[in-house]
Amino acid sequence: MSLIDISNLNVTASDGTEIVTNGGMRIDHGEIVGVIGESGSGKSMTLKAIAGLLPGGVRARGSIRYEGEELTTLSRAKYRAFRDRELGIVYQDPRASVNPVHTLGDFLTESLRVNRRMSRAEARERAFAACREVGLSDPEQQLRAYPYQFSGGMLQRVVIAAALITEPRLILADEPTTALDVTRQAEVVALLRDQVRSRGIGMMFITHDLELAAALCDRVYVMYRGRIVDESPAERLDESTHLYTRALLKARPTLERSGNRLTTITEDLRMRIDEEVLGNGAR
Numbered sequence: 001m002s003l004i005d006i007s008n009l010n011v012t013a014s015d016g017t018e019i020v021t022n023g024g025m026r027i028d029h030g031e032i033v034g035v036i037g038e039s040g041s042g043k044s045m046t047l048k049a050i051a052g053l054l055p056g057g058v059r060a061r062g063s064i065r066y067e068g069e070e071l072t073t074l075s076r077a078k079y080r081a082f083r084d085r086e087l088g089i090v091y092q093d094p095r096a097s098v099n100p101v102h103t104l105g106d107f108l109t110e111s112l113r114v115n116r117r118m119s120r121a122e123a124r125e126r127a128f129a130a131c132r133e134v135g136l137s138d139p140e141q142q143l144r145a146y147p148y149q150f151s152g153g154m155l156q157r158v159v160i161a162a163a164l165i166t167e168p169r170l171i172l173a174d175e176p177t178t179a180l181d182v183t184r185q186a187e188v189v190a191l192l193r194d195q196v197r198s199r200g201i202g203m204m205f206i207t208h209d210l211e212l213a214a215a216l217c218d219r220v221y222v223m224y225r226g227r228i229v230d231e232s233p234a235e236r237l238d239e240s241t242h243l244y245t246r247a248l249l250k251a252r253p254t255l256e257r258s259g260n261r262l263t264t265i266t267e268d269l270r271m272r273i274d275e276e277v278l279g280n281g282a283r
């Protein structure tokens with residue numbers, strides 16, 4: 001049985017606009033699954049549907065099973081308990097995940113104290129260990145600090161520590177390195193990969209970056225206009241025959257052809273992709 005098994009997922013905005021159409025996806029135990037696609041293709045909304053964190057007015061229909069348990073019918077309270085028990089979530093901007101007026105120690109220990117009812121001392125011990133695991137050298141001092149005292153890369157390490165501290169079995173990572181400078185990006189990806197692999201847990205990793213997805217993931221889904229249009233083992237992504245995946249591969253910025261990515265997907269090509277994917281030209 002897969003860790004996560006999604007079928008017929010439809011995510012709809014309050015005005016009826018379809019955001020995700022007939023989504024189907026699975027993540028096996030211990031598997032790192034990439035989701036790639038352009039901005040607005042529905043990657044984050046798929047993640048939020050799994051986490052039960054869709055914005056107000058946005059609805060999900062269909063089936064999302066976690067080890068066979070249907071999530072879409074859970075009450076709010078049960079969904080919250082499920083998230084706390086099973087999921088770790090890492091977003092793009094670490095500053096949006098933390099409370100600027102709370103110390104990082106409070107941030108890291110809050111869910112342990114509130115949801116796991118750990119004593120202050122026990123939660124602090126756990127937080128120290130979690131900090132060391134993500135490469136923070138002086139937890140004693142760092143846990144007393146406030147978010148503004150940390151660089152983006154260091155803060156993302158703390159957010160990853162917080163995502164792992166409750167020992168989840170699935171990490172949902174939404175472009176976790178996009179907001180970081182290039183030198184920090186590789187470190188944070190390596191940290192996530194090492195932690196996920198050594199714990200044998202699953203991860204959904206959303207990215208715009210095809211090369212990163214190919215290098216990090218076991219399997220990759222490609223999304224276009226709310227639809228999952230292609231799926232490939234990561235090491236064979238380069239060989240995909242899907243028109244859109246081929247267009248993404250061609251549009252990759254290279255050293256010779258740097259600059260705005262995806263500029264080589266021309267309107268003409270887009271119309272052909274729409275015809276193939278949607279069956280009837282533009283939506």
Ligand SMILES: Nc1ncnc2c1ncn2[C@@H]1O[C@H](COP(=O)(O)OP(=O)(O)OP(=O)(O)O)[C@@H](O)[C@H]1O
Nearest residue numbers: 013014019038039040041042043044045046055058
């Ligand atoms: N609160 C909302 N209500 C209605 N529609 C929304 C809402 N938030 C986002 N959308 C729409 O849902 C679609 C998918 O957005 P989503 O954030 O999942 O895309 P994405 O692939 O993650 O893009 P990005 O890479 O830019 O984050 C977009 O067309 C977006 O405009």
